[in-house]
Amino acid sequence: MTPTPESTGPAARLDVPRGPRLGVAWLAGGCAALFVAAIVGIWIGPVRVSPGGVILELLDRLPIVTIDSGLSDFEQTIVWDIRAPRVVLGMLVGAMLCSSGATYQGVFRNALADPYSLGVAAGAGLGATIAIVNRLGDGSGVGDPVPLFAFGGALLAVMVASTLGAPRGAPSANANLVLAGVAVAAFLTSIQTYVLQRNTEDLRKVYSWILGRLSTSSWGEVQLVLPYAIVCCTGLLLLASRLDVLAVGEDEATMLGASPAGIRIVALALASFAAAAAVAVSGLIVFVGLIVPHAVRRLGGVTHRRVLPLSMLFGGAFLALTDVVARTIQAPRELPIGVVTACIGAPFFLHILRRQAAV
């Protein structure tokens, strides 16, 4: 006879797995990584500041907390006005790129999908270029049309790449999706180059937007990207359980009562918006959306209820620490952060490609 839930008894109740929820230990680990990355990111720099002073100074900035950090006014300015916004911006960008990458990988059921390989950055660049050369905005300030045009370009790139590389509902467990992304990126970049050549007076403005401002970031940039980060990350976290149903493919998800087409469209829109907003403030940072979600999946589990929040937390920490490497490895000069992520990400990408080819 089938044991009913009641007949399983208290002893059996202890054995009931908890399901795909995010465990407290992993959540605490992610928060700890973010905290350590923040302290390290603010502490390390050309001007030496004590780590204890950094922690106290950050605590002092919390509401209703008043602590004397012992730092001079000059050190306080360095900690709070120069390094802190840069670290926070890096964390927001990392969280957005990684949640975006994890979502693309889930929707396409392809471990190689990320904002870079799908041509999202190229699409966002083209969208922003069109908005800037037509004097629709300059990319500064909330509600500026430039990020919206970048979002449109990013979404267009994903839609074209996915239509060519991953037919509806089919798993794209090979390089087709990435090859389609490469082709789309090349095509959109060529259009962007053509538009720029016809509008050379806007060259500086466009490249300033594309290359990003992580190195010269202030709280203004943080304020600019924060609404997009909150909307996209919250939206994707709310979609996580739906993305888990998509793991069995669109046909089976339909049989389970889900509406895969709707989930797919909303997820791709949020992921593309997150990636476009990240590109707007940080420029092209490659492979971050691939490395972190993949590592999280290997260590913490494959369900999106775990992968998405952990990718955001560890992605934020990863990019903040990568930025530390980028600005210290050949100090006093800075290396573009994308160079560091590419050095780590390219071998990683090839490793996943080999594994997929072997399946």
Added chain:
Amino acid sequence: MTPAIHWQGVTIERGGLPVVRNIDLRVPVGAWVSVLGPNGAGKTSLIRCLTDLRPTSGTVSIDGIRLDEVTPRQRAQRIALVPQHPVIPPGLPVFDYVLLGRTPHQGFGYRASRDDLRKTHAVMQRLELDRFARRPLDSLSGGERQRAVLARAIAQETATVVLDEPTTFLDVGHQYDVLELVAEMRAERGVTVVTTMHDLAIAGQFADRVAIVHQGALLAEGPPSETLTPELIATAWGVDAAVSPDPNGGVHVNIRRRREPPALPASSTSTLTGSLEAIQERS
């Protein structure tokens, strides 16, 4: 009595050509109906009408409710499907996979309640899958995976379970394991079972009723003793069969070879003999 499933005058066309022609088939509540037919007869199209395929004409109803008038969620609360080629998500723990069967019963956020977790656990215990709960689904053997897919369908707690060629890729032992489990689940929970199959011998032993689809039309429908006859088998599949009654109900179907085995060339038998002698000499 309202049938569990009713295909009413269903015609399905693809590229302007009919693949299913005016089929009228009722599945009584609590019955096990096997839909049989040769490749390309229209079995899968008929089953897909229960999920995402709209017939060109005719209607499909579950428990008297037309499928085109219910939402996917309402449909999934009434009918569970074990697909022929289920997607196996890499790395997904078996428990989380079976828990997906609770999706139609979950609220807006698809959040698993304690009740969902307990019911999933109970189904896994019943199908002896609980020891694999935390193992990745893709690390299981073919037979164990098929059990997990069946467990997901049972966790869905529907009145009807449809299995599309559930024994494909399984060895004969696992084929019988899976079907015996389905039979037990049917007896315990009173569910209606619909299967598509290629194996007439298995269908003859497990199904109460058999529907033979041939060239898109319903050739015969009824108990195995009336439908799995040598004449109808010859018409649908073009093979000779010997049919005898099964003491447990149903029928035994034995397919005979159409022609005498062709004589092997003398050289091949002598080569084989020579090889055996050589092995014996060496050992």
